[in-house]
Amino acid sequence: MVIRAASSFLLSLGVLLAISGKTAIASPSSPFPPSRWQVEIQTPDLPMLEEHTEYLPEEIAVVHLVLKLRQRRVYVHRGEEILASYPVAIGRADTPTPTGEFEVFQMIEDPVWQNPWTGEVRSPGANSALGLRWIAFTQMPNGVIGFHGTPTVSSIGQAASNGCVRMHNADVVALFERVEIGTTVIVEL
Numbered sequence: 001m002v003i004r005a006a007s008s009f010l011l012s013l014g015v016l017l018a019i020s021g022k023t024a025i026a027s028p029s030s031p032f033p034p035s036r037w038q039v040e041i042q043t044p045d046l047p048m049l050e051e052h053t054e055y056l057p058e059e060i061a062v063v064h065l066v067l068k069l070r071q072r073r074v075y076v077h078r079g080e081e082i083l084a085s086y087p088v089a090i091g092r093a094d095t096p097t098p099t100g101e102f103e104v105f106q107m108i109e110d111p112v113w114q115n116p117w118t119g120e121v122r123s124p125g126a127n128s129a130l131g132l133r134w135i136a137f138t139q140m141p142n143g144v145i146g147f148h149g150t151p152t153v154s155s156i157g158q159a160a161s162n163g164c165v166r167m168h169n170a171d172v173v174a175l176f177e178r179v180e181i182g183t184t185v186i187v188e189l
Contacts, residue, residue, distance in 0.1 A: 061078045061079030061080075061081070062078070062079075062183075062184075063076060063077065063078050063083070063178055063179060063183060064077050064183060064184040064185070064186065065077070065175075065179065065183065065184070065185045065186065066186045066188065067088070067090075067097070067165060067185065067186070067187045067188070068188060068189075069090050069097060069099070069187065069188065069189050070189055072087060072088055072089070072090060072156075072157050072158070072159075073085050073086065073087055073088060074086050074088050074147070074165065074167075074175070076175065076178050076179075083178065084174065084175075084178070086167055086168070086171040086172075086174070086175060087156050087157055087167075087168075087171075088147075088156060088157075088165045088166060088167050089150070089152075089155040089156045089157065089158050089159070089160045089161050089165070089166035089167075090158075090159050090160075090161060090165060091159060091161050091162060091163035091164070092159050092160060092161065092162070093159065095142065095161070095162040095163045096159075096163060097145065097161075097163050097164070097165060097187060098138060098140060098145065098163070098187060099187045099188055099189060100138075100186075100187060101184060101185070101186050101187075102137040102138045102184070102185045102186075102187065103137065103181075103182055103183065103184060103185065104135055104136065104137050104179055104180065104181055104182060104183040104185060105136055105137065105181060105182075106134070106135070106136035106144070106146070106181075107133075107134070107135050107136075107176065107179070107180070107181060108133070108134040109132070109133060109176070110124035110125065110132060110133075111124055111128070111130040111131075111133070111134035111148070112124050112128075112130075113128050113129040113130045115129075116143065126149065126151065126169050127151045128149075128151070129148075129150070129151070130148040130149065130150075131148050131149015131150050131151065131166075131167070131169045131172055132149045132169045132172060132173055133147075133148065133149055133169075133172040133173055133175070133176040134146055134147075134148045135147040135148070135172070135175065135176060135179060137185040138185075140163060142162065142163065143162070143163070145163045145164055145165075146164055146165065147164070147165045147167055147172055147175060148164055148165070148166065148167065148172060149166075149167055149168070149169035149171075149172040149173070150166040150167065150168075150169075152166070153168060156168060
C-alpha cells in the first residue's frame with residue numbers, strides 16, 4: 001500500500017520507478033539523486049520449521065467411559081489415564097446390560113421415573129428409582145439404558161437391574177460432572 005502510494009506520487013511527478021526484487025529505485029532520468037529515492041523493502045528472516053509438530057496445539061485427550069461388567073465397575077478415562085472408577089449394579093441374566101461402543105445421548109438432573117409396569121410416575125429425588133442423575137447411552141427394544149442413581153444400594157455390585165447401570169447417588173452425580181452428550185461409553189465383559 002505504501003509503495004503504491006509512493007509510486008503514484010512519484011509517477012505524478014514524472015518519475016518512473018523500477019521495482020526489482022527487494023529494492024525500488026528511482027529512474028536515472030529523475031531530477032533527484034537515486035540514493036534519495038531508493039526504498040528498501042525488508043523481508044523478515046523467519047526460522048525454518050524443522051519440527052512442525054512443535055508449533056501445533058497439543059491434542060487434548062477426551063474423556064470416555066469403560067464399563068467392565070464382570071468387575072461391576074465403570075472407569076472414567078482421559079486418554080489412557082484413569083481419572084476415577086465407581087462400583088455399579090448391572091443387568092440381570094434375562095435383561096443384560098448390552099456390550100459394545102455407545103455414546104451418551106441424554107443427561108437429566110433429578111429425573112422423573114415412570115414405572116414401566118404400572119405407569120405410575122414417581123417424583124424425582126434421591127429415593128426415586130433413577131436417583132439424582134440419569135445418563136442414557138443406548139436404546140434397546142425393552143427401553144433406554146443408562147447410568148442412574150438408586151435408593152437400592154444393596155444391589156450395587158450385583159447383576160440386579162433391567163439392563164441399566166445403577167450407582168450410588170454421590171457417584172452418579174460425580175460421573176455426571178465428568179461426561180457430556182457425545183461421550184463414548186465402552187461396555188465390555
